Amino acid sequence: MTTETTAPSRWTQQLTARVRAVDAARPWLWDGLLTLGWTTAALVDAAGGWRNVARDPSLPSGLIVLLSLALSLPLYARRRRPTTVLALMAPAALVSEASGAFLQAAFLQALPLFHIALTRPPRRLLGAFALLVPPVLVGGLRFDGDEWDQHVVPILWAYVIVALLGITVRSRRDHTASLVDRARRLEIERDQEVRLAAAAERARIAREMHDIIGHNLSVITGLADGGRYAAAKSPERAAQALDAIGTTSRQALDELRRLLGILSAPDDAPSTAARTPQPTLEDLEPLLEGVRKAGLPVAAELPAPLPPLPPGAQLTVYRVIQESLTNTLKHAGPGASATVRVAAAPDALLVTVTDTGTPSAAPGQGQGLTGMRERAALYDGTLDSGPLPDGAGWQVRLRIPTTPEEHRP
Incomplete structure (x- = not known):
């Protein structure tokens, strides 16, 4: 009965559409x-x-x-x-x-x-x-x-x-x-939102890939250069450098697998890689130790205990320090050193990374600095970078609010 009653209506609609077209x-x-x-x-x-x-x-x-x-x-x-x-x-x-x-x-x-x-x-x-x-x-x-x-x-x-x-x-x-x-x-x-979301996701992936690959490759390069010079005089230190290279490589592979696992997981299915813990403030010491092994002397002033921050804000602080030290490894030149200071203000966390490299060899406005500023902006933070007033180094300054209502979801 449904077919019999809908067929005339469909025929009428088709006829009306044809008449309107003519x-x-x-x-x-x-x-x-x-x-x-x-x-x-x-x-x-x-x-x-x-x-x-x-x-x-x-x-x-x-x-x-x-x-x-x-x-x-x-x-x-x-x-x-x-x-x-x-x-x-x-x-x-x-x-x-x-x-x-x-x-x-x-x-x-x-x-x-x-x-x-x-x-x-x-x-x-x-x-x-x-x-x-x-x-x-x-x-x-x-x-x-x-x-x-x-x-x-x-x-x-x-x-x-x-x-x-x-x-x-x-x-x-x-x-x-x-x-x-x-x-x-x-x-x-809807199409514009999809394009914006895709662009934002590409930018996020680019930041993660840059931070993971750039930092670890810089550390591996430093370790390899140091191991090459140590091989002739101290085989034991060369072996330590190789061990550090292996450890750093495995860490880089683990982070890449986690990132690729997130990308390959279906949107409606939980990913095991997505549940892998992201770096936090507790991981700053291993990060600094890895940079020191790569040949860059790093002095650190970290508060005890570390101030509480949301996981995303802690990851931002970690990545900013990581990228700053990576830039020092790549651009500050031989004999440079770095200082990392983390201080808790009443309503914010202040991070300062200073190196003794020459300003002419300091990092430019590339993907690294852009990524750091974007990470800081996600949590209403600010990031400034530039040469020191006396021209004796480069400094990166990060401010992340610690008041909960200031954080973006």
């Missing part, structure tokens, strides 16, 4: 066919049927034909210029009523009235009724006497209903258009 492609064809149909009906009535309702059946046939054509031919332009069409039909309607012909073709004025209500501002309806009412009043008052209202009121009500129908169709069309436009805008916003 009308949109060739509006002149549709307007011409309808005008021809109404003109034919008006002329058929002018052949003699008009006398059935006329108050004066003795009017000449030529006048009736002329009035019928005047009330039907202008309909060709009813959609483009409905107000003009109604103004052209109004004199013929007035002559029809005043002469007593009372032609049925006068009701064709309802078509341009419908299009005025459908496509024009509401105030245009006042002008439309100013053209429709006088002919009806003239005919009622002249030929019906005291019963003029029986002729005028039904016709005016018919015109009012037509105008209301046009307003209703217009409201529904505008509502549908607004829904379509809203759906289109939502689709555009």
